[in-house]
Amino acid sequence: MTLADIAAETYASLTVNKVRSGLTMLGIVIGIASVIAMVSIGQGARGSIEASIQSIGSNLLLVFPGAQRGPGMQVSAGRGSAQSLKQEDADAIAKEVQFVKAVAPEISRRYQVAARGTNTNTQVVGTVPVYPEVRNIQVEEGSFITEAHVQGFSKVAVLGPTARDDLFGEGADAVGQTIRINRVDFKIIGVTKQKGGSGFGSQDDMLFVPLTTAQRFLAGDTYVTTISVQASEQSAMSAVQEEITNILLDRHRIADPALADFSVLNQADIVETASSITNTFTMLLGSIAGISLLVGGIGIMNMMLTTVTERTREIGLRKAIGAKRRDISAQFLAESAALTLLGGVVGVAVGWFIAWGVSRFAGIATSVSWSAVLLACGVSTLIGLVFGYYPARRAAALNPIEALRYE
Amino acid sequence: MIVCTNITKTYGTGETATPVLKGISFTIKEGEFVAIMGPSGSGKSTLMHILGCLDTPTSGTYVLAGHDVSELSDDELAEVRKNKIGFVFQSFNLLPRASVLRNVALPLSYAGVPREKREAQAVRALAAAGLLEDRWHHLSNQLSGGQMQRVAIARALVNSPAIILADEPTGNLDTKTGEIVLGTFQELNRAHRHTIVLITHERYVAEHADRIIHIQDGAILKDAKNPRTIAARPSHE
Numbered sequence: 016m017t018l019a020d021i022a023a024e025t026y027a028s029l030t031v032n033k034v035r036s037g038l039t040m041l042g043i044v045i046g047i048a049s050v051i052a053m054v055s056i057g058q059g060a061r062g063s064i065e066a067s068i069q070s071i072g073s074n075l076l077l078v079f080p081g082a083q084r085g086p087g088m089q090v091s092a093g094r095g096s097a098q099s100l101k102q103e104d105a106d107a108i109a110k111e112v113q114f115v116k117a118v119a120p121e122i123s124r125r126y127q128v129a130a131r132g133t134n135t136n137t138q139v140v141g142t143v144p145v146y147p148e149v150r151n152i153q154v155e156e157g158s159f160i161t162e163a164h165v166q167g168f169s170k171v172a173v174l175g176p177t178a179r180d181d182l183f184g185e186g187a188d189a190v191g192q193t194i195r196i197n198r199v200d201f202k203i204i205g206v207t208k209q210k211g212g213s214g215f216g217s218q219d220d221m222l223f224v225p226l227t228t229a230q231r232f233l234a235g236d237t238y239v240t241t242i243s244v245q246a247s248e249q250s251a252m253s254a255v256q257e258e259i260t261n262i263l264l265d266r267h268r269i270a271d272p273a274l275a276d277f278s279v280l281n282q283a284d285i286v287e288t289a290s291s292i293t294n295t296f297t298m299l300l301g302s303i304a305g306i307s308l309l310v311g312g313i314g315i316m317n318m319m320l321t322t323v324t325e326r327t328r329e330i331g332l333r334k335a336i337g338a339k340r341r342d343i344s345a346q347f348l349a350e351s352a353a354l355t356l357l358g359g360v361v362g363v364a365v366g367w368f369i370a371w372g373v374s375r376f377a378g379i380a381t382s383v384s385w386s387a388v389l390l391a392c393g394v395s396t397l398i399g400l401v402f403g404y405y406p407a408r409r410a411a412a413l414n415p416i417e418a419l420r421y422e
Numbered sequence: 423m424i425v426c427t428n429i430t431k432t433y434g435t436g437e438t439a440t441p442v443l444k445g446i447s448f449t450i451k452e453g454e455f456v457a458i459m460g461p462s463g464s465g466k467s468t469l470m471h472i473l474g475c476l477d478t479p480t481s482g483t484y485v486l487a488g489h490d491v492s493e494l495s496d497d498e499l500a501e502v503r504k505n506k507i508g509f510v511f512q513s514f515n516l517l518p519r520a521s522v523l524r525n526v527a528l529p530l531s532y533a534g535v536p537r538e539k540r541e542a543q544a545v546r547a548l549a550a551a552g553l554l555e556d557r558w559h560h561l562s563n564q565l566s567g568g569q570m571q572r573v574a575i576a577r578a579l580v581n582s583p584a585i586i587l588a589d590e591p592t593g594n595l596d597t598k599t600g601e602i603v604l605g606t607f608q609e610l611n612r613a614h615r616h617t618i619v620l621i622t623h624e625r626y627v628a629e630h631a632d633r634i635i636h637i638q639d640g641a642i643l644k645d646a647k648n649p650r651t652i653a654a655r656p657s658h659e
Contacts, residue, residue: 020531031519332515335476336529336577337504339497415476419511 016342025349028322036354039318043358043398044365046308047391051366051383053304056373057297059381064289068282070210071218072151074116074249076256078108078242078263081276098238099276102226104263105242112244112258114251119146120239122229128182128222130194135181138221139196141229147207149245152218157190157205164225170232172201176209177220196222199232249283256281311358312398319351319406330410331418344411351403352396359395363388423584423617424450424473429482429492431468431640442468444640445482450585450619455611457620457631457648465640467589470621474507474587475499487584504533508578508586512593514570516562516577522548525562526576533581543580550614551576552606568599575606585617586610592627604630608651 016024029036080099105120121142128137146152147159154173164171174182174189183189189203201224210218230237246255256279263277264270323330330343370381431443442465450456460466471477472484475491476499484492491502503509516525526544535543548558553572557565562573571591578586588607592600608630610616620631628634632651636643 016531017534017537019537027520027524328513328515329517332511332517333528333532334500335474335503335509335515337500337532339500339532341497342532416471419515 016338016345021345021349024346025353028326028350029353035318039314040354040358040361042311042314043308043355043395044311044362046304046311047359047362047395048365048369049304049307050301050391050394051363051387052369052373052381053300054297054387055366055370055381055383056379057293057300058384058387059370059374059379060296061290061293062382063380064293065286068286068289070151072149072243072245072282074246074252075149075282076244076246076252076259077280077282078104078244078259079278079280080238080240081278098236099267100239100242102230102237102239104266105239107262107266108242108244108259111262112255114247114255116245116247117145117149118245119143119149119243120226121146121241121243122226122234122239123241124234126196126233128178128194128196130182130192133182135178137175137178137181139229139233140221140223141226141233142223143226146223146243149243150218152210153208155206155208156188157203159205159207160223160225165227168227168231169225170199170201170228171204171225172196173205173207173223174203175207175219175221175223178222179206181220194222196224197233252281252283308394308398312355312402315351315354315399316402316406318354319347319403320409322350323347323406323410326410327413327418327421330413331415331421334413334415335419340411343413344407347407347410348400348403351406352399355395355399356392359392362395363391366391423452423454423487424448424619425483425485426473427483427485429469429472429479429484431465431472431477432480442640443472443479446637446640446642447482448635448642448645450617452584452617453611453615455608455618455620455630455632455651457622457628457634458637459622459625459628459634460637460643461623464637466621466623466637469637470587470589470619473585473619474509475502504529505581506584508581508583510571510574510578510586510588510591512590514567514574514594516570516573518563519561522553522558522560522562522565522573525573526580529577529581544576547576547580548573550579550610552609566599567595568602571595571599571603572606575603575610579610579616585619588618588620590622591620592622592624600627 078100102120105118109115109118119142121140123138123140125136126139128135128139142160143165144160144162147154155176157173159173160171163169172194179187179189182194183192189206192203194201194203244255244259246252259279260272260275264272264275267276269275333343367383370383373379374381426449427447429443429446430441432439432441434440446469458466458469468477472479475486478494478499479492482492483490486502487506491499494502517528523541523544526547527540530540530543545558551572553569553576557569562570565573591607592603595603604627607618607620611618620628622628629648629650631648633645633647635645
């Protein structure tokens, strides 16, 4: 029998009982569609979490001060509360650590900010001109803080779009206006571009002032709350992290790294942790969907066994006119593989549609990957072969004499 | 064409061994029309299965068209059936919901005949089996019993087999239709020189053949020419 003959036989026998073939296929369609939809939701979630982590900057390392602890006290005021990082630490990192592209120290705290009758409580970040580059922030209107502002203790501010909306109304022209922070007047020189909620604190509800200004007029001290370090390449991040740790331990005269009064957070670690969470999530969803695929496969096997029983006499006849075992098993395997392959293709289309619907109407990001599609098609055909194998073997092993007599 | 020497068939072993055929020997020459007749339980079906290469004898030899086929494997037997034997069954065994032409061409797909040649061969076989052309594109389950059996005969003929084995071909037909089908066999034998072996339990069916082998209790009771058909034969015989 040629492949064309097998294809013709398969078509003929599957179309004889269209309802049954369709329902059996439906099991596979549902299985594949749910695998595709679930995996795409999982991958979409992973994509959006990674994107939001990347949105705070690329190749970023964050240095935070350690926890505030009094001598001999066991009560901690919390990580990041200590005033252990200085402007000089940032300068040392910039000067001594290799593969560092930019260093942006900042001092941030929440203040009540007022402007012409309105006021809001927002994060005020005192920083340096390189900050937008390091933290992936773009200026929409006006300009960002310049070196001259930092040198001159200028009372200028750059608003985040949310802070601008809260103070001046949505989309209002704020450049040139004055705001009051902690009883000090600041002139607005720019507004940053909207970044969207990132799930790690909005970067839009912020306000930037020169670092020196913040230290002198707002905090009244010279410590910094965070040092953002951008590595020049991703592969160097671990090395940079290590070097920063060594330099700061050295500068702070701490011998035991366990007692460090600061911590260095590597963006790659955050991404990795988030990815491993979403991967687990994807696998969980995928394996639940996989169960329905298995059930679909058992449906195929059930139908094929029924078909073999129903067509016993036909099998007997085919054997009598010269069909070998191989011909018979090829025919039945082709039938189950055709059912699952077709079910797989339809299932991919349905799954794709579900994924589209979920992101369109439920607002959850989804991403259908080619690897998932190919995997689903491959798995469904494999299911056809695996679950079709036993019925096909049963058919092929029938004794022609008994098969011909079968009532 | 067929040489059977001392064929036995025993089912089961030891205490429960049941001998069905107890040493059967006969020869069928090319172009003969032979009826194998016997009551049910006589072993004629078992003999038919052995002649049709659906089964092998317990002992003895069966030589078909010069080849000893008594000890072949399943797949080798399938090969012999494919090339040498055409079957006609009591219950027709056509593929339901398949056209007449597809039914007749079915053995050709196993024999590896190219698709484009199949229809011509199927048409020739249908013409030889005497089925009217307006039925050729019908589905097999839309035909009457007599027509179905002609389709089955055409299917048996399509691959030009060495012998045609007909197992109670009139068993599911009324007398009149049965007569027509038996007439078709006679015609195939006389006009086309096909070798035909007819298995039946009814004397009037067997009497359409030129030679009748009586079987009873697994042995040949009588093997004789049929005087009625010999007399009716054309003189060139």
